[in-house]
């Protein structure tokens with residue numbers, strides 16, 4: 001898979017993409033990241049990528065020409081996704097869908113956002129990582145990349161572990177415990193130490209269901225609608 005990120009701060013992503021699962025997936029040849037500095041596609045000597053908004057009001061808007069040039073220079077940008085609080089919620093299903101793409105291009109906005117004509121011309125979908133406003137699309141791009149790359153076959157050493165993560169089967173996951181069995185006056189549930197796999201499975205299913213009902217009943221509604 002090839003993931004392109006268009007940003008005015010490529011250095012924001014460099015470190016995190018070299019670490020942990022995104023970094024190991026790149027080393028294993030499962031994914032290639034291309035960080036594209038939008039300023040290189042600006043045409044003036046100040047490398048300007050933003051301008052005042054039409055209609056007035058505070059803040060600046062990212063100019064269309066540098067995005068046009070950066071996207072036009074990409075051979076096969078694949079699915080073009082703009083990170084935006086105005087986008088549809090990014091969730092596990094979206095991550096699975098993106099993981100099936102061979103090429104993904106992420107656009108990071110700053111300031112008031114990207115000139116809408118870029119979105120109209122190039123963007124297949126806008127996604128939001130939550131109902132809050134970040135200063136820029138770069139942390140959102142990292143969230144999307146991490147969630148997508150861990151789904152690539154071979155990215156995780158232990159596929160069984162991913163399969164018991166939240167959302168994989170539509171529910172939140174059961175809580176996890178490790179040694180010591182007693183810690184600070186609290187015990188890890190005896191059933192998890194019993195070695196009885198069918199009881200362990202039943203306990204985990206019960207706790208996953210309970211957590212989902214309490215915290216995310218919307219997930220149960222969604223499944224019912226499928």
Ligand code: SAM
Nearest residue numbers: 083084085109112113128129133134136137140
């Ligand atoms: N004026 C925009 C609005 O109200 O919808 C907010 C712009 S925000 C300050 C700057 C950039 O951060 C956006 O263009 C987007 O790329 C990114 N961003 C902010 N919040 C985000 C979110 N929840 N999900 C994804 N990207 C986000």
